[in-house]
Amino acid sequence: MAENDIVFEHVYKSYDGKVNVIDDLNLTIPSGQRMILLGPSGCGKSTILRMIAGLESITGGDLYMGGQRMNDVEPGDRNVAMVFQNYALYPHMTVKRNIQFGMEIAKVPKEERDKQTDWALEILNLTDYKDRLPRQLSGGQRQRVALCRALVKKAPYFLLDEPLSNLDAQLRTAARAELVKIHEVYRPTFIYVTHDQIEAMTVGERIVILDKSIIQQLGSPDEIYNRPANVFVAQFIGSPSMNICEATVEDGRLCIGGESTPIPEKWRVLIGDRKKVKFGIRPEHVEFTRGEGDFPIQVTYMENHGNQLVLAFNIEGNPMMGTLDPFYKVEADLYLDIKWDKIHFFDADTDKNVGYPEGVASFTHFDPSSFVTLQK
Amino acid sequence: MKSSRIRKARHSAGQIFWHLVLILVVCIFLYPFIYMLCSSFKKLKDIFTAGIRLLPKEFVTSNYSTVLSRLNVPLLLGNSMFVATLTMLVKMVTSVLAAYALVFVPNRFSGKIFYFFVITMFVPFSVIMLPNYLTLSKLGLLNTLIGVVLPQLADATAIFRIRQAMRGVPKSLIEAARIDKVPHMTCLLKIVMPLTKPSIVSMAIFLFVNSWNEYFWPLLILRSNELQTITLAMKYYTGSEGANGWGNVMALATMSIALPLFLYLIAQRSIISTFMSSGIKE
Numbered sequence: 178m179a180e181n182d183i184v185f186e187h188v189y190k191s192y193d194g195k196v197n198v199i200d201d202l203n204l205t206i207p208s209g210q211r212m213i214l215l216g217p218s219g220c221g222k223s224t225i226l227r228m229i230a231g232l233e234s235i236t237g238g239d240l241y242m243g244g245q246r247m248n249d250v251e252p253g254d255r256n257v258a259m260v261f262q263n264y265a266l267y268p269h270m271t272v273k274r275n276i277q278f279g280m281e282i283a284k285v286p287k288e289e290r291d292k293q294t295d296w297a298l299e300i301l302n303l304t305d306y307k308d309r310l311p312r313q314l315s316g317g318q319r320q321r322v323a324l325c326r327a328l329v330k331k332a333p334y335f336l337l338d339e340p341l342s343n344l345d346a347q348l349r350t351a352a353r354a355e356l357v358k359i360h361e362v363y364r365p366t367f368i369y370v371t372h373d374q375i376e377a378m379t380v381g382e383r384i385v386i387l388d389k390s391i392i393q394q395l396g397s398p399d400e401i402y403n404r405p406a407n408v409f410v411a412q413f414i415g416s417p418s419m420n421i422c423e424a425t426v427e428d429g430r431l432c433i434g435g436e437s438t439p440i441p442e443k444w445r446v447l448i449g450d451r452k453k454v455k456f457g458i459r460p461e462h463v464e465f466t467r468g469e470g471d472f473p474i475q476v477t478y479m480e481n482h483g484n485q486l487v488l489a490f491n492i493e494g495n496p497m498m499g500t501l502d503p504f505y506k507v508e509a510d511l512y513l514d515i516k517w518d519k520i521h522f523f524d525a526d527t528d529k530n531v532g533y534p535e536g537v538a539s540f541t542h543f544d545p546s547s548f549v550t551l552q553k
Numbered sequence: 554m555k556s557s558r559i560r561k562a563r564h565s566a567g568q569i570f571w572h573l574v575l576i577l578v579v580c581i582f583l584y585p586f587i588y589m590l591c592s593s594f595k596k597l598k599d600i601f602t603a604g605i606r607l608l609p610k611e612f613v614t615s616n617y618s619t620v621l622s623r624l625n626v627p628l629l630l631g632n633s634m635f636v637a638t639l640t641m642l643v644k645m646v647t648s649v650l651a652a653y654a655l656v657f658v659p660n661r662f663s664g665k666i667f668y669f670f671v672i673t674m675f676v677p678f679s680v681i682m683l684p685n686y687l688t689l690s691k692l693g694l695l696n697t698l699i700g701v702v703l704p705q706l707a708d709a710t711a712i713f714r715i716r717q718a719m720r721g722v723p724k725s726l727i728e729a730a731r732i733d734k735v736p737h738m739t740c741l742l743k744i745v746m747p748l749t750k751p752s753i754v755s756m757a758i759f760l761f762v763n764s765w766n767e768y769f770w771p772l773l774i775l776r777s778n779e780l781q782t783i784t785l786a787m788k789y790y791t792g793s794e795g796a797n798g799w800g801n802v803m804a805l806a807t808m809s810i811a812l813p814l815f816l817y818l819i820a821q822r823s824i825i826s827t828f829m830s831s832g833i834k835e
Contacts, residue, residue, distance in 0.1 A: 232728050253734025265725035269747045278743075279733035330733075 181208035181243050181333040181366045183229060188238035190224055198224050200390045202238070208333075211360055211367040213381035215374065217413070220387040222370045226336050229368060231255050242334065257334040258327035258365075262342055264319045266311040266326075272298075273307040276326045297325040300362065301355065317348040321355070328359055335365040341376060353379050374414050378402065386410050408455060408528040411521060417460045417487065422495040423525060424456045431456065434493025438471040441517050443534035448522060455528070457521035460487070463499030463513065470512025479507065586810075593617070593803035600799050616804035623801075626808065629783040633765055633809070636698055636782060640705045640764035645757050648711035653741050655712070656719040657727050667716070670709035682773070689774060696776045705764055711756050718752035719745060758820035762813040783809040 227233035231252035405411035694700035790798030
């Protein structure tokens with residue numbers, strides 16, 4: 178166990194003794210890593226973060242931080258820094274006081290306090306605002322003050338609870354880069370809760386995807402995106418989300434409705450003797466041919482986003498989306514042209530990924546150990 | 554254009570109506586005070602003149618000089634001050650601490666404890682008057698100022714009101730403080746109290762004025778002349794001198810409300826100037 182690892186061993190959390198908000202959580206967050214907890218609201222991600230901070234008690238199991246059991250340790254003794262979703266700035270204190278308050282409590286000498294504060298303000302471009310009250314700042318500035326306050330603590334664990342969710346889209350892009358920058362300053366163990374997949378993909382070194390209190394997949398952004406463990410992950414990551422349609426397999430052919438197309442041998446091996454599968458294709462991997470192809474499509478709707486053309490279409494009544502070059506000329510008599518190294522198959526009953534053939538391009542760093550980590 | 558003008562006119566007509574209502578209500582509330590103040594400068598004969606005449610025919614200060622010469626007003630004010638200040642201070646300290654514990658250090662009994670406090674607010678004074686009297690007599694505290702203060706301290710009003718104010722403080726602020734290992738006392742003094750200052754100040758004034766105005770309980774247990782509070786002193790004029798002392802009563806009453814009124818005016822400013830705007834974006 179490395180210096181600042183965080184380890185959950187069979188952790189349960191229940192508020193009422195009946196429903197488990199967290200159900201048998203086993204998770205290791207390696208020291209110095211940027212780990213993202215991603216999932217829809219109510220999936221338990223904030224609860225996990227608050228358990229690390231000590232703001233939420235642990236019903237069962239053990240939590241270790243830096244090799245020490247932390248279940249009953251007070252939040253103040255865990256040496257964590259936390260950025261709250263609503264920033265939790267003290268409204269009656271100036272920016273400077275807000276940043277220094279924790280250090281005052283920790284009895285850091287004034288000289289050192291000022292030095293640390295100036296350093297943090299400098300990093301986050303807030304030097305001119307240090308004598309203002311939070312209410313005199315914009316949302317983005319408040320968020321940066323909250324980061325400053327956490328930063329000056331130089332705690333080995335840096336916890337962030339949806340820190341960007343109150344910012345507008347433009348500020349968010351800038352703030353994402355800032356977060357990575359802050360992590361690089363002294364590389365604490367960084368745990369970041371979000372429901373925004375773009376934040377997860379850009380900030381995270383590793384991502385934990387949660388749904389209904391259970392880890393659906395743990396992996397690098399690449400793995401999560403290119404090798405989703407199941408239908409939930411496949412559809413949760415990516416925008417527009419992955420097209421999934423139910424299909425049958427007959428005589429080595431993929432059948433959707435009344436149409437079918439032969440499945441290459443390498444995929445047939447993986448599909449095995451399954452008669453029903455879920456066929457997945459990301460909108461950006463949708464390609465068309467004219468006159469002939471794998472499946473005929475009917476275009477239902479088009480949107481020009483400027484940088485891309487978003488096309489809604491049907492294959493035998495199954496609605497799908499495709500993103501195309503904005504200059505693509507949509508014509509009649511189009512067929513879906515499947516690129517067999519850019520599609521996914523899932524088991525129709527369990528929703529689990531059936532796997533990928535050898536040598537499929539762009540999946541070179543696939544690590545089977547991080548593959549399906551479904552715990553139930 | 555036309556419609557907006559009509560709307561404006563209607564708007565201002567409504568405003569005028571409501572302002573008239575408000576003025577009327579203010580007059581009803583202010584009238585006794587103005588009557589008291591004016592009467593304190595009237596001769597007795599003047600007070601009993603028929604008709605509504607507020608301003609004195611002849612402006613006299615004799616009522617005040619009589620009261621000041623017959624009663625030891627500074628002592629009366631001092632006694633009232635002692636009782637009201639002590640009651641207010643002790644109640645504020647206990648109530649602020651209790652409210653903080655109820656809101657920010659919750660356990661599974663917090664809710665029940667709070668309702669237990671609240672229930673005491675519904676017990677009428679007449680029910681606990683006798684037990685309190687007996688208890689104080691056992692403790693040997695009858696005819697003492699502490700005896701006036703003590704039963705007043707057991708009151709949940711302030712706990713209730715301050716708890717409501719503290720519940721408005723975002724939980725995340727306290728959690729941020731807990732993560733920084735801020736002790737509860739520091740958290741209360743440096744974070745929670747500054748943020749609930751308007752409620753705390755107004756509650757303190759309310760408690761002070763309430764205790765200042767207390768009449769029945771001190772009447773029951775205070776015997777010695779040198780322990781009388783200013784409100785009690787009123788009884789000398791209404792009782793022993795009967796109708797002769799009305800001008801004096803008015804003068805004494807005016808003197809007795811001067812201090813609470815002054816405090817109230819200060820408090821009002823502090824309540825209105827809500828300095829606080831949250832750094833929280835909910």
